[in-house]
Amino acid sequence: MGIRSQALRPSELVEQRLRGGRTDWPGRLVAGALLLALLISLGILLVLLADILLRAWPVLSSRPLDFLTSPLSARPATAGIVQGIVGSILLMAFVIGLSLPVGIGAAIYLEEYAHDTPMTRLIRTNIRNLAGVPAIVYGLLGLAVFVTTLGMGKILIAGGLTLAVVVLPIVVITASEALRAVPNSIREAALGVGATRWEMVRSHVLPYAAPGIFTGTILSLARAFGETAPLLMVGAIAGTFSATDPADMLTGSYTALPTVVFDWSGKPQDEFRALTAAAIVVLLVVILLVNATAITLRNRYDRRW
Amino acid sequence: MTEGGNRVSIEAELETARREEPGRLAGPTIRVMTRQTEDQSEAIAPGSEEGSVAVDFPPEEVVFDLQSLSCYYGDFRAVKEISLRVPRNQITAIIGPSGCGKSTLLRSFNRMNDLVDGARIDGRVLYHGVDLYADGVDPVEVRRRIGMVFQKPNPFPKSIYDNVAFGPRVAGFRGNMDELVEQSLRRAAIWDEVKDKLRSPGTDLSGGQQQRLCIARAIAVEPDVILMDEPCSALDPIATLRIEELMHQLKENYTIVIVTHNMQQAARASDLTAFLTMGPDRAGYLVEMAATDQIFTRPRYRLTEDYITGRFG
Numbered sequence: 001m002g003i004r005s006q007a008l009r010p011s012e013l014v015e016q017r018l019r020g021g022r023t024d025w026p027g028r029l030v031a032g033a034l035l036l037a038l039l040i041s042l043g044i045l046l047v048l049l050a051d052i053l054l055r056a057w058p059v060l061s062s063r064p065l066d067f068l069t070s071p072l073s074a075r076p077a078t079a080g081i082v083q084g085i086v087g088s089i090l091l092m093a094f095v096i097g098l099s100l101p102v103g104i105g106a107a108i109y110l111e112e113y114a115h116d117t118p119m120t121r122l123i124r125t126n127i128r129n130l131a132g133v134p135a136i137v138y139g140l141l142g143l144a145v146f147v148t149t150l151g152m153g154k155i156l157i158a159g160g161l162t163l164a165v166v167v168l169p170i171v172v173i174t175a176s177e178a179l180r181a182v183p184n185s186i187r188e189a190a191l192g193v194g195a196t197r198w199e200m201v202r203s204h205v206l207p208y209a210a211p212g213i214f215t216g217t218i219l220s221l222a223r224a225f226g227e228t229a230p231l232l233m234v235g236a237i238a239g240t241f242s243a244t245d246p247a248d249m250l251t252g253s254y255t256a257l258p259t260v261v262f263d264w265s266g267k268p269q270d271e272f273r274a275l276t277a278a279a280i281v282v283l284l285v286v287i288l289l290v291n292a293t294a295i296t297l298r299n300r301y302d303r304r305w
Numbered sequence: 306m307t308e309g310g311n312r313v314s315i316e317a318e319l320e321t322a323r324r325e326e327p328g329r330l331a332g333p334t335i336r337v338m339t340r341q342t343e344d345q346s347e348a349i350a351p352g353s354e355e356g357s358v359a360v361d362f363p364p365e366e367v368v369f370d371l372q373s374l375s376c377y378y379g380d381f382r383a384v385k386e387i388s389l390r391v392p393r394n395q396i397t398a399i400i401g402p403s404g405c406g407k408s409t410l411l412r413s414f415n416r417m418n419d420l421v422d423g424a425r426i427d428g429r430v431l432y433h434g435v436d437l438y439a440d441g442v443d444p445v446e447v448r449r450r451i452g453m454v455f456q457k458p459n460p461f462p463k464s465i466y467d468n469v470a471f472g473p474r475v476a477g478f479r480g481n482m483d484e485l486v487e488q489s490l491r492r493a494a495i496w497d498e499v500k501d502k503l504r505s506p507g508t509d510l511s512g513g514q515q516q517r518l519c520i521a522r523a524i525a526v527e528p529d530v531i532l533m534d535e536p537c538s539a540l541d542p543i544a545t546l547r548i549e550e551l552m553h554q555l556k557e558n559y560t561i562v563i564v565t566h567n568m569q570q571a572a573r574a575s576d577l578t579a580f581l582t583m584g585p586d587r588a589g590y591l592v593e594m595a596a597t598d599q600i601f602t603r604p605r606y607r608l609t610e611d612y613i614t615g616r617f618g
Binding site: 194196 | 415417420422423445446448449450452453455457459460461462471472475476519522523525526
């Protein structure tokens with residue numbers, strides 16, 4: 001054969017061949033670049049977080065509870081964010097109560113009932129486009145429809161409705177995707193034993209899609225929580241005039257956490273830098289908690305089947 | 306009617322009616338064709354009327370009577386003018402090369418194709434003389450009586466018990482569910498393997514067990530017919546053999562129509578065989594249908610012979 005060298009035993013030859021001698025430079029280069037990309041994105045995030053925490057430290061360390069429970073104030077020493085927290089919670093209640101049932105319902109209809117026609121395809125594409133529309137446009141819509149045309153005025157209900165509209169397309173899309181992830185063989189199995197379409201959806205498709213629907217919609221909730229621009233349009237009051245009582249907030253002046261952040265960041269006094277940072281930390285913690293809830297729920301459901 | 310049954314099957318009702326009033330149901334609607342004049346050497350064009358209606362049974366034995374059935378997906382015709390009859394309490398196999406419309410044909414037997422957008426049919430699918438596609442026929446009722454086992458085992462990601470109990474539950478079963486579940490699992494020859502873990506997920510079973518679970522699920526609603534769409538294609542030979550034995554036991558109570566890729570399986574397990582192939586337009590048509598041993602020993606057409614001897618397909 002000529003390949004076998006006389007000095008080497010067969011196993012040595014094989015070993016030599018298997019070890020190879022080449023270094024996969026392009027491969028290493030790509031891996032390195034990918035790692036760099038990861039480090040950059042993580043690094044930026046960490047720097048931001050550290051910076052915010054450092055700035056917020058004076059407030060968070062000296063009066064953490066007081067900060068959470070005190071009303072907004074022009075005096076930095078006593079200013080808190082209670083209206084922001086209450087307002088945001090109420091807004092979230094609107095988003096959950098409105099966009100989840102409507103959005104999930106729309107997704108179920110689109111995926112399980114509607115036939116695949118040019119019309120439904122058009123609707124689907126449009127929902128995707130709506131999800132990409134900047135939130136401030138929804139703010140204008142909320143201002144025009146809820147505040148002005150329906151004559152609600154700049155009250156929390158108008159803000160809640162606007163935020164619900166902002167996340168509605170996202171809820172529809174994520175719920176649709178979760179439903180589509182349920183294999184068709186499951187649908188055929190259910191219908192094959194004589195289930196109606198609704199029995200199939202209720203007993204099988206929805207339960208199996210639930211983890212995905214939950215995760216997706218709760219994540220969209222987190223987005224609504226941090227949304228500022230549309231709220232400014234529909235009149236979340238940034239100053240100290242917003243009501244402190246939740247009941248008054250529903251029909252009177254209101255504010256939300258991101259709006260507070262926005263307002264404080266524009267204040268000239270130095271002390272408000274720390275207050276702004278502290279409010280941001282609270283906002284981030286809430287969003288983190290919401291996301292953690294989403295993931296926990298998903299994992300729990302995942303284990304069930 | 307078996308114990309724990311929640312409804313009277315159509316077959317049982319027909320049986321009673323026949324006993325009470327002989328002749329009423331065995332109406333003249335179904336032609337009885339004879340084939341005495343048939344000449345083996347004579348070349349009849351495959352797909353012609355004579356080739357299509359190849360097997361004859363007494364009318365009361367006919368469960369399905371397909372009359373010039375064509376199936377379409379949008380503009381594409383997947384199945385072309387098939388006429389055949391399926392007798393009761395027999396195993397009828399549908400064989401043919403990939404893509405010749407076997408599954409499409411089978412899925413038209415219980416209106417499973419309704420779920421596919423753009424699917425429609427021409428011609429008639431008579432089930433005990435009633436057109437399944439007629440106005441007012443409820444596909445849910447159709448599927449309750451004509452069950453289906455699919456190519457890939459598709460148990461629900463729920464407990465073994467719930468897999469079997471789902472069908473009876475939606476059918477409004479009021480009897481003893483534990484009994485019905487046990488009986489269905491027994492009849493599907495899987496009871497001994499799962500009786501101690503009825504609460505564990507059906508998806509944890511092996512492929513062959515999953516498929517028998519799916520058969521148990523299908524028979525739990527006490528259908529008259531079980532359609533099987535290549536039920537063994539995802540299984541190993543031993544699991545396949547078990548399913549075939551099971552089919553043999555089941556045909557006592559059910560009419561079985563099975564689509565299979567596997568010619569040995571058709572030869573081993575079926576009483577009748579229909580051979581489909583596709584024309585240049587890719588539409589599947591029926592070449593011939595006859596008793597299985599006839600198809601495999603002296604087929605009428607060259608096409609059939611070529612296929613079963615492995616020369617094409």
